Amino acid sequence: MELGLIANILIVFAVALFVGMVFNRIKVPPLVAFILTGAIVGPYGLSVIKGQDQVASLAELGIILLLFTIGLEFSFKDLWKIRAIAIVGGMLQVLLSFFFFFGLAFVLGLPVNQAILMGFLFSLSSTAIVLKILHERGEMDSPHGSIALGILIFQDLMAIPMIMAIPFLASIPLQDTTPLLSPEALVTLVIEDLAIVLVLIVLAKWVIPRVMHEIARTRNQELFLLVVILTCFGVAWMVSFTGMSLAIGALLAGLIISGSEYSHQATSIVLPFRDIFTSFFFISVGMLVDIRFLLANIWIVLFLIAVAILAKALLATAAPLSLGYPLRTAVMTGLALAQVGEFSFIIAQSGFSAGIIPSGIYQTFLIVALMTMAATPFVLGIGQPLTGWLCSKPSLARIARGTCIVDENGKSPEKTDHLVIIGYGVTGRNLARTAARSGVAYTIVELNPDLVKAARNEGESVVFGDATAGGVLSHAGVPAARIAVVAINDPIATRKIVALCHSLNPALTIIVRTRYVSEAKDLHSLGADEVIAEEFETSVEIFTLVLHKYFVPRDQIETFIHDVRADGYQMLRTRNTVETTLPDLVRHIPHITIASLTVEPGSALDGMTLGRYNLRKRTNLLILAIRRGDQTITGLSGETELHAGDIAIIYASPVDIAKGTGLFLSGSPGSR
Numbered sequence: 001m002e003l004g005l006i007a008n009i010l011i012v013f014a015v016a017l018f019v020g021m022v023f024n025r026i027k028v029p030p031l032v033a034f035i036l037t038g039a040i041v042g043p044y045g046l047s048v049i050k051g052q053d054q055v056a057s058l059a060e061l062g063i064i065l066l067l068f069t070i071g072l073e074f075s076f077k078d079l080w081k082i083r084a085i086a087i088v089g090g091m092l093q094v095l096l097s098f099f100f101f102f103g104l105a106f107v108l109g110l111p112v113n114q115a116i117l118m119g120f121l122f123s124l125s126s127t128a129i130v131l132k133i134l135h136e137r138g139e140m141d142s143p144h145g146s147i148a149l150g151i152l153i154f155q156d157l158m159a160i161p162m163i164m165a166i167p168f169l170a171s172i173p174l175q176d177t178t179p180l181l182s183p184e185a186l187v188t189l190v191i192e193d194l195a196i197v198l199v200l201i202v203l204a205k206w207v208i209p210r211v212m213h214e215i216a217r218t219r220n221q222e223l224f225l226l227v228v229i230l231t232c233f234g235v236a237w238m239v240s241f242t243g244m245s246l247a248i249g250a251l252l253a254g255l256i257i258s259g260s261e262y263s264h265q266a267t268s269i270v271l272p273f274r275d276i277f278t279s280f281f282f283i284s285v286g287m288l289v290d291i292r293f294l295l296a297n298i299w300i301v302l303f304l305i306a307v308a309i310l311a312k313a314l315l316a317t318a319a320p321l322s323l324g325y326p327l328r329t330a331v332m333t334g335l336a337l338a339q340v341g342e343f344s345f346i347i348a349q350s351g352f353s354a355g356i357i358p359s360g361i362y363q364t365f366l367i368v369a370l371m372t373m374a375a376t377p378f379v380l381g382i383g384q385p386l387t388g389w390l391c392s393k394p395s396l397a398r399i400a401r402g403t404c405i406v407d408e409n410g411k412s413p414e415k416t417d418h419l420v421i422i423g424y425g426v427t428g429r430n431l432a433r434t435a436a437r438s439g440v441a442y443t444i445v446e447l448n449p450d451l452v453k454a455a456r457n458e459g460e461s462v463v464f465g466d467a468t469a470g471g472v473l474s475h476a477g478v479p480a481a482r483i484a485v486v487a488i489n490d491p492i493a494t495r496k497i498v499a500l501c502h503s504l505n506p507a508l509t510i511i512v513r514t515r516y517v518s519e520a521k522d523l524h525s526l527g528a529d530e531v532i533a534e535e536f537e538t539s540v541e542i543f544t545l546v547l548h549k550y551f552v553p554r555d556q557i558e559t560f561i562h563d564v565r566a567d568g569y570q571m572l573r574t575r576n577t578v579e580t581t582l583p584d585l586v587r588h589i590p591h592i593t594i595a596s597l598t599v600e601p602g603s604a605l606d607g608m609t610l611g612r613y614n615l616r617k618r619t620n621l622l623i624l625a626i627r628r629g630d631q632t633i634t635g636l637s638g639e640t641e642l643h644a645g646d647i648a649i650i651y652a653s654p655v656d657i658a659k660g661t662g663l664f665l666s667g668s669p670g671s672r
Contacts, residue, residue, distance in 0.1 A: 008049050012283055015041055015048075029129045031342065032374045034279050035366075038286020045291060062277030063346060064250040068232045069274050070156065071254020072267045085147050085323075090154020092319040093337070097123035100315060104307075113169040114361065117351045120162045121365060122308060124341035125316075127152045129376050134336065137380070138515065142490030143447045143466075144332035147320050151337060159343040163248055163350060170354035196239060203235070204256040212262050221269075228266045231257060247346065285345050285366065293363045301364065305371045309379060312372075313338040324449060326466030328387040328493075335383045339376045340369035384492055391469050415441050415477050420484040422467045422476075422497060424451045427487035427513055432460060443476045447488075468496045470504065478504045486528075487513040494519075495526055502527025540564060594649065595657050596627070600666040601644040611638020619660035625649040 019040070020033040041048040102119030110118065130148055131140070139145045208231055215227045232253045239249030257263050294301060317334030321327070348369075352362045419435055419442035421428045428444065435442045444462040446452050455462040465472035467488070478484060484501045486494055494514060501510050511530045512523050520531040540561055547557050599605050605613065615621050626633040626640070627647035633640070642648065648664070650657055 011041060011048055012037065012280075016279065016283065027377045028374050029126075029132060029376065031126070031128060031282055032370060034282035035286035035289070035370050035373075038283040039289040039291065040286075041283075042287030042289070044287075044289060044293075049287065060246070060281075062274070062279065062281040063247045064232070064236060065270060065274040066278045066281070067247045067251035068236075068254040069267055069270055071251045071256075072258050072263050072270070073254075085150030086154045089147060089319045089323055090151045090158075092322055093151050093316050094123045094155060094158050096315040096318060097312060100311060104311075110361075114357055116165075116169055117347070117356055118365075120165075120347055121344040121369070122312065122340060124155045124159060124162075124344045124347075125152060125312070125337040126339050126341040126373055126376070127156060128342060129339060129373055130336050133377055133380060138491045142332075142488075142493065143325070143329045144320075144336060145490075147325070147329065147333045148336045151316070151319065151333070155341065156343065159341075159347070160248065160251060162343075162347055166347070166350045166354055166356070169351070169356050199238070200235070200252055200256060208256055209260050212257070212260060216262060224262075224265070225269050228257070228269055232270075282342075282345070285349065286370075288362070289366050289370070290363050293360070294367050297364070301367050301371075304364065304368050305375075308340065308368055308372055309338045309375060312340075313379070324464075326447065326469065326472075328391055328466050328468050329447065331387050331390065332380075332383045335379050335386075336376075338379050339372040344369060384496075387468075388496075391466075415443060416480040417482045418442055418477060418480070420445065420473075420476050420478055420481045420501075422484060422486045423488035424448070424455055424462070425487060425489070428485075431485060431487070443481075445472060445476045466493075468493050468500065470500050473497075473500055473504055478508065481505065481508060483509045483511065485511045485513070489515075491515065491519060495522060498523055498526045498528050592651065593654055593657070594624075594651055597648050597650055597657075597661060597664045599642050599644055599646045599648065599664050602666045603644075604663045605642045606644045607641065609639055609641045610636060615660075615663075619663070620652055620656040621660045622651040623648050624651050 016034060016037040019037050020030050023030065023033040023036075039045050043049075098119035100119075101122040102115050105115035105118040106112070130152060134140050134142075134145045134148065140149075212224075212227055212231075215223050232250050235253035235256065236246040236249030239252060240246050257266050313331075313334040315334075316337040317330045320330040320333050325333075345366075348357070348362060348365055351357050352359075357365075419431075419440055421431055421435075421442055422445045424432070424444050424446040428446070432442060432444060442461070444455055444460055445467045446455065446462055446464060447466055449464065452462055452464040463472060463476045465475070467473060467476075467486075478501055486497050486501075488494055488497070491514065494512060498510055498512060501508055506527075509530075510528045511532070512528045513532050513534070514520065514523065515534050517533040517536050520533060523531050543564075544557055544561065547560070605615075610623065615623065623636060624634075625648075626636065626642070627649065628643070628645070650660075652660070
């Protein structure tokens with residue numbers, strides 16, 4: 001290896017590390033840091049890197065591995081789960097964005113093929129940046145997070161035919177809209193593509209799975225790595241003969257392996273290499289950014305950046321709105337998708353290399369795309385105040401709450417002193433079931449149309465709408481309710497809902513489920529009466545199960561739980577402790593534990609007095625107390641009688657408890 005290449009890699013990584021650390025402090029995505037690194041060290045910056053071709057070769061390798069892993073991670077099952085959003089919402093967003101930017105470019109005088117390319121470039125958003133920011137904000141499971149994910153998945157799929165269309169766009173003359181492909185050439189192209197598809201089907205169904213199975217049986221990681229890399233580059237090389245890029249071939253190779261049971265292992269092997277080489281791609285893109293061009297056209301570039309962000313946000317907002325989602329969810333989705341995507345750089349570079357767009361347009365695109373990416377955290381940051389302002393407008397009230405569906409005539413039933421369940425996920429469904437069985441009147445508020453439809457089919461009283469809108473909460477009867485339970489996955493929306501509920505009904509008891517203990521203080525200050533944190537409750541359940549496995553007495557476990565809660569926070573979580581607390585001396589006798597056994601109808605002990613059966617002498621089981629309904633009976637004597645349904649609190653060794661359990665069961669020896 002040449003020392004020049006090593007020096008170039010060293011310089012690139014050193015600058016990228018410094019820029020990345022600075023950008024991390026100001027919450028700018030690392031992808032932007034890579035592009036800026038390229039601009040700094042490239043020929044239009046400090047001209048530190050001399051061997052730009054070497055970096056470009058590493059960049060191409062990164063794109064091949066990137067598309068290969070995308071193919072590996074793709075799942076038709078996952079796509080089908082979010083088909084309504086991914087297919088319908090994604091198609092709306094891509095088509096609206098494509099036609100808007102295509103029309104804008106055409107009106108500005110660009111030829112048809114360049115205008116089409118502009119439509120491609122600006123219809124895509126950055127999956128990596130959006131998902132990272134949503135994860136950091138705790139909004140991945142929020143309504144707008146789920147919608148954005150579905151649309152991004154569809155965009156990634158659409159990037160494939162867009163990249164494939166580059167050779168066709170390159171064949172269109174700049175001054176004529178008629179393609180150069182003759183009917184004969186078109187037929188030949190179709191036949192070639194069908195042949196490739198046939199070969200790929202054979203490879204996917206029979207050849208590659210069998211080869212990978214045989215290699216996996218060797219349990220040799222090096223051989224498995226080799227077969228994965230061979231598949232990636234082998235299929236890419238075959239596909240390149242049809243005129244398609246190596247990257248598309250790598251994507252198809254990933255799709256071939258994704259259907260096998262080896263896809264997860266293959267992904268884990270390739271992932272580190274992908275991340276390293278993909279960084280070279282974005283650095284190489286940054287090397288093409290001409291700072292002098294930016295300074296010479298600063299006002300035009302700033303105008304185009306503003307147009308790109310505003311147009312993409314508005315067009316992405318339109319997709320969820322058309323599906324009936326409330327204004328807040330739609331706007332947050334639009335803001336999340338207001339940047340240009342990483343696939344757009346791949347398409348732009350392919351278009352530039354194919355001669356579709358000149359250097360000036362390519363430079364303009366690079367700078368505009370880079371700035372839209374860098375602006376994403378700040379654009380999302382204005383989401384809450386912006387949606388709050390929009391939803392407060394009377395003229396937007398109907399859009400703000402979405403399509404409200406309660407019952408057949410669209411009217412919310414009049415209720416007082418009822419329970420309002422906000423969020424119909426697992427917590428909401430379980431709460432609704434127990435409330436129904438207990439005779440407690442309740443109303444559900446849900447934003448997901450599929451969950452609303454399912455709830456209505458089950459006969460539930462449900463309001464479809466965004467609970468961050470006061471009108472929706474009023475429609476659900478919050479002003480007249482006794483209790484509201486907030487069980488949604490959006491932390492920002494949760495805080496707003498709590499504040500709205502408290503303002504609509506100060507006497508309302510508000511119980512909130514949240515993810516982290518750190519959020520409890522803010523929620524209490526906004527009006528929440530009880531806050532239940534998932535991470536806290538999970539920790540309690542885990543150490544409870546662990547201590548049970550070590551036969552720690554239940555009353556001692558309850559003491560631990562009480563101490564933990566005292567150190568953390570007080571929350572609504574009641575445990576029915578039917579065991580009688582033992583003195584400390586008895587509690588710590590080794591190999592002795594406490595258990596509860598239920599007397600079943602017809603068992604040997606059903607209707608039997610303790611003195612008559614002499615349970616202690618026969619089985620070494622000591623009954624400390626009996627739980628009968630809501631009553632706990634202590635001070636037992638020989639005349640105490642056991643009945644079906646009684647819960648006996650037993651003190652004995654685990655072995656004796658196991659031996660004596662049969663006496664409590666129906667159908668056991670000695671039962672009647």
